[in-house]
Amino acid sequence: xxxxxxxxxxxxxxxxxxxxxxxxxxxxxxxxxxxxxxxxxxxxxxxxxxxxxxxxxxxxxxxxxxxxxxxxxxxxxxxxxxxxxxxxxxxxxxxxxxxxxxxxxxxxxxxxxxxxxxxxxxxxxxxxxxxxxxxxxxxxxxxxxxxxxxxxxxxxxxxxxxxxxxxxxxxxxxxxxxxxxxxxxx
Numbered sequence: 001x002x003x004x005x006x007x008x009x010x011x012x013x014x015x016x017x018x019x020x021x022x023x024x025x026x027x028x029x030x031x032x033x034x035x036x037x038x039x040x041x042x043x044x045x046x047x048x049x050x051x052x053x054x055x056x057x058x059x060x061x062x063x064x065x066x067x068x069x070x071x072x073x074x075x076x077x078x079x080x081x082x083x084x085x086x087x088x089x090x091x092x093x094x095x096x097x098x099x100x101x102x103x104x105x106x107x108x109x110x111x112x113x114x115x116x117x118x119x120x121x122x123x124x125x126x127x128x129x130x131x132x133x134x135x136x137x138x139x140x141x142x143x144x145x146x147x148x149x150x151x152x153x154x155x156x157x158x159x160x161x162x163x164x165x166x167x168x169x170x171x172x173x174x175x176x177x178x179x180x181x182x183x184x185x186x
Contacts, residue, residue, distance in 0.1 A: 046088035046111025048103045056083045057118050060101060060134050069101055069113075075120045080135050085114035096171040099134070117169070119151040119178050141185050149180040 050069050052058060057079040062068035072079035087093050090100040093114035102112035117125060117135055124140040127147045138145040155163055159172040164179030171177065 046086055046109070048101070048111040048113060050101070050103075050113070052083045052086075052113055054083050054085055057081065058083065058101075058113075058115070060099065060115065067101060074118055075123075077137055079118045080125070080137065081115035082118045083113050084116050087112045087114060094171075094173045096173040098169075116171075117178070119154070121151050121153065124148050124150045124183055140183050143185040145185070148183040148185065150183050151178055151180050153179045155179060 052071065057072050057074035057076070058069050058081050059072040059078040060067070060069050060081050074082060081099055084097060085093060088111060089109040090102040090112040093100050093112060097114045098117045099115040100112050101115060103110050118137075119125065120137070124138050124142075124145075125135045125148070126138045126142075126145040127135050127149050129147055138148060140148060140150055142148070152165065152168075154176060156176045158164075158177040159170055159175055161168045161170055161177060161179075163177055166179070166181040168177050168179040
């Protein structure tokens with residue numbers, strides 16, 4: 001893990017697990033609901049060396065042992081996650097968060113950022129098929145990008161991909177689904 005002044009940063013591999021892209025973005029940025037009504041994640045405390053507020057977007061990469069995180073414009077080419085909450089420990093993040101970034105000091109968690117993929121409706125993300133890599137934004141026509149998913153809509157209250165035309169990613173605790181379609185580059 002990354003060590004700086006006795007701090008250890010870790011990435012909990014929740015749904016996806018470090019790549020980046022500097023390509024332009026297609027689609028329209030939308031506010032993916034971070035929580036539904038009374039299930040507000042919000043700022044539950046904790047502290048990380050990396051300072052981010054709920055609603056900020058980040059570029060998360062590196063590895064579990066050498067996590068790298070930096071600020072990125074939401075919906076921009078480098079952003080792959082949005083901060084949906086802050087907590088003192090990664091276990092306090094919603095169980096359906098797409099990712100968690102946390103830091104420890106002498107094996108004691110100091111704080112965690114709860115993260116969801118920064119989807120852009122009409123835009124595409126390369127979703128790795130193994131747990132070592134993070135999703136990253138790509139052109140929908142990029143044949144080298146691997147498994148590409150285009151976000152088509154976000155349905156609040158839906159907890160099943162059957163509510164989507166093709167498929168998607170459910171968030172049953174916070175009760176919303178990001179509908180996607182698989183893209184086969186030409």
